[in-house]
Amino acid sequence: MDNKEFVKDLTKMEDDFAKWYTDIVLKAELVDYAPIKGFMVIRPYGYSIWENIQNVLDKKFKELGHKNAYFPLLIPESMLNKEKEHVEGFAPEVAWVTQGGENELQERLCIRPTSETIICTMYSKWVRSYRDLPLKYNQWANVVRWEKTTRPFLRTAEFLWQEGHTIHATEQEAIEETLTMHKVYADFCKDYLAIPVIMGQKSEKEKFAGAQATYTIEAMMHDGKALQSGTSHYFGNHFAKAFDIKFQNKEGKLEYCYQTSWGMTTRIIGGIIMVHGDDRGLKLPPKIAPIQVVIVPIAQQKENVLEVTKNLQEKLSDKYSVELDERSEVSPGFKFNYWELRGVPVRIEIGPKDIANNQCVVFRRDTLEKEIVSLDDLEEKIEFLMEDIQNNMYEKAKENFEKRTFIAHDFEEYKKIFKENEGFAKIMWCGDRECEDKIKEENSTTIRCIPFEEDKFQDVCSICGKKAKHMVYTARQY
């Protein structure tokens, strides 16, 4: 049968994209809804994707001299209130603890929406001299933000993340740190998740509450909407002033520290699904897939079949994560669909015929192609496929990205683009808040970022016609 029959045009999926998405995360057993509204349960298979992400990032962080630590879940209200912009930004979505045991608390405690405040409080105790700097700590934790509408991974009331917090003696060093981590995220998305991203800076309006500058990586989902996939903030010394983080410099004078923070969350799993998934379900990049190869025995009750597959699993397990599906109660066809839904990059089928011919059937999830491979060449073939699938997935994602990136020279053209399409629209922007608000009001789009690489296609603002400052990417967002 022609495999292309199965590959439906992904654009047809758009209308029901949200439904498709939630269907996949539930059916592939990544998550389940929790008994508390807005919260999700991450099931073992979904969690193992997160573990793989953690491992890669954690290793990278440590290479860059960061250390892991852990700070409390609860933050006293007075502590949160110390930085004005920050508390105003988060106030609408914090959850509060007001009672301890039977007693009402003197001061209510918020469940961390992020940990800047408590970490700054500790940093102020730990820093005395320039010799103590920089402090580069990271924590893997959960945070709670009381969101009104939620969707598994993309927006839930509680989510898992890493948050790195660093303080430095100089502005320059802190800015460098912010940019370094920004690049770590971008490279991670490209090299491990096969997701192309735009690197850039957030507008004043969209930046993190309390930050001086927010850098973001913006990914495009298959339906053309944007997903903010990782952020890196430069704080200047705002928080240092609010939390009194001072150090004595070489000259013996007291100075405030310069600070950064950066985070990536379980939301990125939603990104992987929405960038790569198709109508058969998940499609996981080999570098991050919990199971890289699944072996499906055919007619497994027949002599030798299970034995051969077990040996093969053992052999391949040195290099790859290999699952042998030896369930006898379901048919091979069922297993094919089962593992495709879960996004396993490579499947090996082996039955009596193959054993007789010293061969197997190798299936790749990205293109849905099947191929007969000699068992002697199998290891080489798998090695090739792991790399080829990874690259091919990136290319496909990039293709979609480019196909759905538009240029708007004026507002009429802009409106037309978002009336007819979903995607990224590049515009020239004067830098005024008015124009930023206007596109949102009329198109529900936002400025995703001011990219590092601007393609200045005209001199005037695409919205108001005044002199333009920047080229920016705009889109509807998740």
Added chain:
RNA sequence: CGGGGUGUAGCGCAAUUGGUAGCGCACGUGGUUUGGGACCAUGGGGUUGCAGGUUCAAGUCCUGUCACUCCGACCA
């Protein structure tokens, strides 16, 4: 918080003018199967969201209430 919708088995649904709750999938057991979601036989599973009312009789009609969900505003 503004507008719409839905609550019946684990999931998806059905039940005629009110007449004592059923189907598919899933699940249990026995057997036959196994190269793209197997089949046969058989079995288990329900205070119809909750509370009240009308009636000989309520999944169905009335009142209240709760929950969920979709579309807008807020966000990693």
